[in-house]
Amino acid sequence: MAETQTTYPDTVPLPPLSRPTEVAELLVGAVDLHCHSGPAAMPRILDHHEELLDAAAAGFRAVLYKDHFYPGMAHAILLEKLFPQTNVRLFSGVALNNASGGINPHAVDHAIKLGGKIVWMPTLSAANHIAVQKSGQAKTFPKTAQKMLDPTPLSALDANGHLTDDTKKVIDLIAEADIILAGGHLHASELHLLFDEAAKRGVRKMMVNHPTYIVGCNDSDIRQLVGRGVVMEHSICMFIDGKSKKYSADDLAHLIEVAGVDNTILSSDLGLTGSQRPVDGFRSITQMLLDLQMPRAAIKKLISDNAAAFLGLPESRPATRTAA
Numbered sequence: 001m002a003e004t005q006t007t008y009p010d011t012v013p014l015p016p017l018s019r020p021t022e023v024a025e026l027l028v029g030a031v032d033l034h035c036h037s038g039p040a041a042m043p044r045i046l047d048h049h050e051e052l053l054d055a056a057a058a059g060f061r062a063v064l065y066k067d068h069f070y071p072g073m074a075h076a077i078l079l080e081k082l083f084p085q086t087n088v089r090l091f092s093g094v095a096l097n098n099a100s101g102g103i104n105p106h107a108v109d110h111a112i113k114l115g116g117k118i119v120w121m122p123t124l125s126a127a128n129h130i131a132v133q134k135s136g137q138a139k140t141f142p143k144t145a146q147k148m149l150d151p152t153p154l155s156a157l158d159a160n161g162h163l164t165d166d167t168k169k170v171i172d173l174i175a176e177a178d179i180i181l182a183g184g185h186l187h188a189s190e191l192h193l194l195f196d197e198a199a200k201r202g203v204r205k206m207m208v209n210h211p212t213y214i215v216g217c218n219d220s221d222i223r224q225l226v227g228r229g230v231v232m233e234h235s236i237c238m239f240i241d242g243k244s245k246k247y248s249a250d251d252l253a254h255l256i257e258v259a260g261v262d263n264t265i266l267s268s269d270l271g272l273t274g275s276q277r278p279v280d281g282f283r284s285i286t287q288m289l290l291d292l293q294m295p296r297a298a299i300k301k302l303i304s305d306n307a308a309a310f311l312g313l314p315e316s317r318p319a320t321r322t323a324a
Contacts, residue, residue, distance in 0.1 A: 010273040011045045012242045014280040023286045026299050027279075028059035031307035033118070033180075034209070034233065035063050035278050036271030041144040042068075044271045046278075048075050048090075049083075051271070054279040056086035061304065062311060063278075064091040064117060068124045069099040071107075073114040091311060093118030095184065096170070097125035102154050105169040112177045117311055119174055120209070121184035121194065127153035129185035132214050140243055141214075142272045156190050163197055175202035180310050182233070183208045188217045195230050205310050206230040210269065212255065213238060213246065219258050231306065232259040235269030240284040242275035249288050261298045265306045 017023055037051040038044030046054070048065055055063050065072040072092030080090050094111035096103045096119065108119050123129060130153050132138050156167045171194075174181045181203050183191045188211075195206050208225060211217035211232050217225070222232055232255070237244040239252050256264050266285055268278040276284060282303060289299045308314070 010043075012274065012276045014276060014283055015241055017283060017287050019287060019290055022290060022296075023283050024058070026286050026290075026296065026303070027282055029061045029300070029308075030055075030058070030282055030303045031062045031064075031311065031313070032060065032268050032278055032282065033064045033265060033307045033310065034235065034267030034269045035065050036067070036269065037065060037278065038271065040067055040069070040271075041146070041148065042142045043145050043273050045273055045275070046271060048072070048079060051278055052079055052083060052086055052088055052090065054277060055088050056083075058279050058282070060088055060279070061308060062089040062091060062313060064093070064311070066092070066095070066120070068095050068097055071100070071111050071114070071116060073111065073116050077115065089311075089313065091115075091117045093120065093180070093182075095120040095123050096154070097122055098149075098152050098154070102152070103156060103164065103166045103170055105166055105173060108170050108173045112173060112179065116179065118180040118182055119170065120182040121156060121186050122154040123184045123209075125151045125154045126185040126187075127155045128187040128190070128216075129214055132185075138214055140246075156186055156194050161193075163193060167194070168197065168201070171198045171201050171203060174198070175204075178204060178312075180205040180207055182206075183215065185209070185214050188215055188221045191215065191217070191225065191230075192221070195225060195228055199228055204229075207233050207265065207310070209233050210235045210238065222255070222258050226259050226263045231263050231265055231310070233265045233267050236266055236281040236285045237269045237272070237275055239288065240276060240281055244269075244272065244275055249292055252285075252288065253292050253294075256294075256302070261301050262306070264302055265310070266302045267307065
């Protein structure tokens with residue numbers, strides 16, 4: 001907790017919690033579907049092993065590592081094997097950026113065969129992401145430690161505004177494997193077409209990443225997408241203390257209300273510099289939800305059960321905490 005936390009370089013410490021015991025109880029069994037620990041081309045405040053130990057100490061059920069440039073299944077597999085006593089399940093997937101060959105069915109097939117649980121449509125390489133960055137609307141978005149090749153803009157759509165054949169192949173692979181299709185940083189207008197087609201082709205686990213940031217979803221977009229069976233994933237880092245904070249507690253309450261608790265997942269999107277550690281981010285957001293008078297059962301859905309269902313994990317596990 002806050003009183004025993006070590007402060008790491010360029011890490012925002014966990015603010016004091018007014019209800020630490022309740023927060024600790026609610027975090028047992030938590031699932032983080034969007035953890036940006038390292039190694040990574042972007043500077044990080046902790047690595048995958050440190051995140052595993054943090055998660056184990058808090059009693060997390062699972063962590064899913066995300067990197068914009070490489071699939072993380074090999075790290076997850078090896079860390080689970082090396083540290084079985086933590087009882088934390090580790091997962092990853094593939095982001096379809098230039099480094100993975102773009103919207104590349106072969107990269108998706110490989111990820112699935114190696115146990116990948118999620119495919120993110122283009123993020124840093126998305127034409128929409130590049131346009132938003134050029135407009136200056138994403139000034140706080142992390143930069144790589146070294147200059148990378150300029151991205152080739154990617155879209156799920158062809159010149160006629162229809163989904164590309166490769167996008168459809170990717171959707172089919174995801175449907176067959178019954179894993180998560182995440183929208184990445186595609187624009188909201190693309191997401192509607194993407195998820196419409198995905199639903200028709202049998203994808204059952206669909207998710208929009210930080211719908212109000214970069215992708216440009218408004219309340220109407222969120223309601224329409226939820227109506228098609230798409231879940232909204234909100235990034236904890238955008239609501240708590242740190243350089244990525246953009247929204248208030250009231251904004252969070254509103255967004256949860258728009259989509260509904262059953263259609264909302266809170267994931268850390270943490271690991272970046274100038275921010276809290278991912279597990280501390282979960283502590284901060286859980287305190288915020290308690291302050292918003294959110295029922296405990298709803299909080300468990302938001303930080304645990306909804307994400308666990310997407311990973312095919314049981315809804316709950318015994319409330320024990322394992323020190324790593």
